[in-house]
Amino acid sequence: MALPLLLLLRAGGLRAAERSGAGSSSAMEELATEQEAEESHRQDSVSLLTFILLLTLTILTIWLFKHRRVRFLHETGLAMIYGLIVGVILRYGTPSSSGRDKPLSCSQEDRPFTTLLVNVSGKFFEYTLKGEISPGKIHNVEQNDMLRKVTFDPEVFFNILLPPIIFHAGYSLKKRHFFRNLGSILAYAFLGTAVSCFIIGNLMYGVVKLMKLVGQLSDKFYYTDCLLFGAIISATDPVTVLAIFNELHADVDLYALLFGESVLNDAVAIVLSSSIVAYQPTGENTHAFDAAAFFKSVGVFLGIFSGSFMMGAVTGVVTVNVTKFTKLHCFPLLETALFFLMSWSTFLLAEACGFTGVVAVLFCGITQAHYTYNNLSVESRSRTKQLFEVLHFLAENFIFSYMGLALFTFQKHIFSPVFIIGAFIAIFLGRAAHIYPLSFLLNLGRRHKISWNFQHMMMFSGLRGAMAFALAIRDTATYAHQMMFSTTLLIVFFTVWIVGGGTTPMLSWLNIRVGDRVPSVEEMSESRWLYFRPKVVFASVLEELATKDGPDSERRNRTKQESAWLFRLWYSFDHNYLKPILTHSGPPLTTTLPSWCGLIARCLTSPQVYDNQEQLREEDSDFILNDSDLTVTYGDTTITANGSSGPHTATTSLDGRRTKSSSEEALEHDLGAAEHEVASRGTRLVFPLEDNA
């Protein structure tokens, strides 16, 4: 079975070539290897440094844009532009090194090994498998060292960069509006993504057939590849649109629909692509339809999805219990570290069990936000939020600048104009084919209809981003996958720049309400904590006090009445059983469970619940009122309100310098009292509505 093999050996870079004439003394060789390793490490540092400088540049430019209130370009778009520029420089500006050695022959078994031991002059060196190289590329191996260094292992995106992004999305999911629109969001995410995947896949198969006819296709392109492309490109990521929505305070329901859909459809797209990859028809006629394999794929989809969901929820619940039954909240550092570790372990646990870590992390984030968050100390709440916010910010901008870079530094691009044009048309049709019909069906059941301009806006906001990119770069071994990757990259560029830039005009053209929302009390105290804009908060509180029982309370009233049955069912179950079991809030289980469960109820109810029983209804209102998670942005309004906007003192000052006059402190105190009053009033408003639930 042993075949004659060709062993090609190549050493890294110029240094190797320099030294090929050197003497063969053992000490010299050792030194040479060391120097080579050092050189390689230095190049690694330089390549990482490139990315860090890119991010730094992006941050400074974002600041300038925010400062000058420029809205047409989002930070991710910017990161891509800078990435592109650096990519061009690396591609055409650095010399191509060619210090390769001649091939040597030897024999090997008929399949690759993960580890290789090579005996060089009596010394043994260990080599690890990096990957396959397509035969056509072997003689192109004298590629630029720097280009090789800036090309990351695709798994980096899945294992390092995506988890914080997805976790943050789950952790900052806007609870009230999310649960209120749960049914619609699930419909868009599951049915919508499946429809979109199927339609895009079939349209692309038509395009591929056409290309074969015209003679534009130089290698195999199967139907499963087309479906995979459909799954990859169905993951929407409207970062830029949502950022603008946030800034302009666009309609919260539209926001919830868009955000919820994009978060969940990422999960659906990942699992969908895994199950398409798992579709392996047996028998000689591979790549034809096979019912058994198809149902296996469906099974894989259901298995992975539910497994990942369970994994995320379970780890979330474990964290909840740890934080509930220990008194860890005295030590915010420990609490934050624990929270971080538990969330990370969700990812690893899911991966270790063969599920999808990213999906598990998403559901873990949602569980953590819904239950654990209530058990954390005030300090840990802000710590965990800020920690994941920074991680999310860095990871997201890193991915987008890498995308810009990859357009020029990636070595295996295949740009096919027909395929690209076909893909743009297909994604447009694919999105239209699920947004409009689904909205129509949903509107039959919804009390609060999804209006036409909302539907148009959702259609328009179908951007592609980090997830599509990560899915596409994951496998670029074959011709079909390389073409799909190049096309995905172009689609991301186009949608982020053009659609992102067109959001503001689109909003006004579609007459979507903007800035009409009075921020809720919780939201304000939250954003004040996070961004310090006491003056804004103060003004809003005054406004809210002035409009007592005004439009805001009416809106809350209406909101409550319009809640879908799914939401109400879930809400009452969650409120009466899950919250008391998992957190320190909610009514004691002894009152909600039937009397024969008395013993279990007493064990599971934390003593704080009894203490807090009078404040119960206030705590409960948290669920109804909590808009706070939405406003985690940059507090742009500070500038508007304060002009030059220096930092303001807070009552709990960190820096130890108390330079402000005491009058400002008195004001802060008034503010606190006022807020408190508003809070209790807000709660009272909710009281009569409780009976409907």
Added chain:
Amino acid sequence: MALPLLLLLRAGGLRAAERSGAGSSSAMEELATEQEAEESHRQDSVSLLTFILLLTLTILTIWLFKHRRVRFLHETGLAMIYGLIVGVILRYGTPSSSGRDKPLSCSQEDRPFTTLLVNVSGKFFEYTLKGEISPGKIHNVEQNDMLRKVTFDPEVFFNILLPPIIFHAGYSLKKRHFFRNLGSILAYAFLGTAVSCFIIGNLMYGVVKLMKLVGQLSDKFYYTDCLLFGAIISATDPVTVLAIFNELHADVDLYALLFGESVLNDAVAIVLSSSIVAYQPTGENTHAFDAAAFFKSVGVFLGIFSGSFMMGAVTGVVTVNVTKFTKLHCFPLLETALFFLMSWSTFLLAEACGFTGVVAVLFCGITQAHYTYNNLSVESRSRTKQLFEVLHFLAENFIFSYMGLALFTFQKHIFSPVFIIGAFIAIFLGRAAHIYPLSFLLNLGRRHKISWNFQHMMMFSGLRGAMAFALAIRDTATYAHQMMFSTTLLIVFFTVWIVGGGTTPMLSWLNIRVGDRVPSVEEMSESRWLYFRPKVVFASVLEELATKDGPDSERRNRTKQESAWLFRLWYSFDHNYLKPILTHSGPPLTTTLPSWCGLIARCLTSPQVYDNQEQLREEDSDFILNDSDLTVTYGDTTITANGSSGPHTATTSLDGRRTKSSSEEALEHDLGAAEHEVASRGTRLVFPLEDNA
């Protein structure tokens, strides 16, 4: 020159062995490789998960210890114990797999290549060089897969885990006491480490000679190896001692001496070990003394150290300027991200230039704490502190649990009793030989003498920790280095457990003042921000108000007068020129610079300085009063003060639930006012002392 070679091929794990009888169809092979990669990824996840669960367990136990006020075992000691247990399980509990294939022969050039291309049945696979394997170990390659997976590349410690630890050390360096004892700290760190390295190196050379006589040595062990061991083991890391000092509020000067010494001697030890490695005598008689090579090593030491120092300081200054001249403080997220990226880029920049990243990061941290911190917004200050605190905590505990694991999972241990006993005696003598003589010499010049019990305590606190471990594991290729690594591991275990546990008894035995320090105002507001113990703060404020102009103000007075000339020189330069140039504080340059520099002064002075001119002296007092950086611990005292210790409300509540009665808020307000009064009084106390500076 081509020699006949032996090519050993081995595949990963059980799956490979299972499939060795499978058919050779291309699709099957592809699938097999994919599955293998998946299996490898799964194992990676499991190994990381192991560490995360270890850390989680450590955190929970730490909490229990803190809760029950157990002080004899520090978290790092605990992490090591858990690591040990898991190490034993992995070592003896998991089956050793042996799915290796038979060696195949082929020919190769006479030195190893960084990349290898292998042709397997017409497909090309790329392999990368992992490292050399000592000839004796080749037939041990059928080692446990899991053990291989949990063994990290040693560079992980230097490039990922050490930087946050060292940066945090620099960032939380206690400014006042550090600069006050600057001379002594520098003496201990530079002279002390050099003396310790030299003495330990020579003693160990004696031990090695003895071992050779007795016949205990089975391979080469050069003098340079002994010196390297001296450098490695001279890096002290009194984490456990300092944690206890912090908790018990032991003498601040002793704390500053110990902390400052340990932080700087890490830097010295790294650079020292690099320069010993760089010591390569030329000519045939290698490993003998060579004056040229020696001076080259000294040059390398000075070059690397000053280069790294400059690099850190320069990046720090760049960050300072960016934060000073932009209005980035309106966007704490951007500011924090920028701060993080700039600090990281220091590391990479230094590595890319061939300097030592860890050392650069240390000085960058010090610069950032001293200047940038003043330019940050209140929000970013807490964010950056908390971010680096969490990173530091996780990295440190990770390293210590890895150490525990490595005792059993590391494959190349060589334990030599003679060498180990010799090493323990040598490190004791090495520390004694620099602490006592240096203290004697320093006491000649110091106004505030280092007393005998302080010297004994410093002698006692010479623990070894993360840095010694990271330096030792960096190179374990030769026999000598393996023995050094095993010995270092045992020394770390012994010192962390025994010395760490003996700190509290030692403090009381040496009659070192404990808990006598009334926390300063800044410290209190800081710790309240970080850990919420309003009641403690309130009590302390009342205490401070009661003892108006009491011992505390006297102490400050004395402190000021006793400041060393080095400190005063530095202070006035820093205060008059550096601070105004780099931050928004300090007097305007127009007043401190000579009149002919008027134009430059006006350009460099930020407009805020003029605005703040009235508050100038208050801000200035920051430098004198700022004890705050010291108290970044777990706020253990909360338990003492509150018994059951639930979380307390803050005036700026994050969770949006305002459940506490308004009376508590009124109390908080009183507290704020009281604090403010104390702050202005504290400032007034400093006024008359300014004339001395």
